[in-house]
Amino acid sequence: MTGSTAPDFRTTLRTVFLDRDGVINRKMPEGKYVTRWEEFALLPGVPEAMARLNHAGLRVLVLSNQRGVSLGLYxxxxxxxxxxxxxxxxxxxxxxIDGFYFCPHDKQSCDCRKPLPGLFEQAKAQFAEISVNTSVMIGDSASDIEFARNLSMPAIFLEGDAEAQAHRKPGSEKGATLANLALATLPDAVDYLLAR
Incomplete structure (x- = not known):
């Protein structure tokens, strides 16, 4: 957790990085993938939360591992x-959402699969002004939070509802201990970020 003497990262926040599955939309059970729009179920309150980030002048970017591409599923x-x-x-x-960046590769075959930094570098190539000092990562897995920690970027772990917790990858709860903060949902995270 962030110590009481640490500066509040919200005061300089310009970019919000979001994981996709489990943050924006309902995550499929482990081993299953969202392969088409008909399987994409937005989580409650997410569109309104996005609008609030946009209206606050924050850049919103999605960083997502999409291993199903390498497995030939989509x-x-x-x-x-x-x-x-x-x-x-x-x-x-x-x-x-201002930009989408995703890793289509299998495990250990690239530098862009979170927690590696490649997706951040892709985003920075498009938006040169992005800095880890003015960004936050919001995710629901240990790899999301490790990605942020590897870059020295603040991170918020989303615990989700009972269904989300049932579909979480094994070991994901480690993300809660590594993050600056653990909250239930994206709307809760947006409430926190905008209460600056």
């Missing part, structure tokens, strides 16, 4: 189509 075009449709839906709430 294609990068399928992932792009899901993200395009997600932004269409968010637009009806006055919200948007």
């Amino acid at each position: 294609t990068t075009a399928d992932v792009d189509a899901i993200h395009t449709q997600l932004n269409r839906v968010l637009a009806t709430y006055g919200a948007k």
Whole structure:
């Protein structure tokens, strides 16, 4: 946890990095993947939370491991189509995601699978002003939080509801102990971030 003498990272916040599955949409049971839009179930309050981040002038970027591509279960075009449709839906709430970055590779075959830093570097290549000092990572797995810690970026772990906890990867609870803060849902995290 952040010590009481540490500066509050919310005062300089400019970029919010989000994991996708389990943060924005309902995570599938372990070993299953969201392969098309029809399987993509937005979590309650997420569109409104995104709109609040946008209206606060914060950049919102999604960083997601999509190993199902390497397993042949869906294609990068399928992932792009899901993200395009997600932004269409968010637009009806006055919200948007500014960029999507995902790793399509299998384990230990790249530098972009979280917790490695490649997705952050891809985002920084598009938005040069991004800095770990003005960013936060919000995720629901240990790899999300380890990704942030490897970059010395603050992190918020989302515990989710009972269903989310049942679908979590083994060892994910480690993320709660590594994060600066553990909260239940993305709307709760947004409440915290905007109470600055």
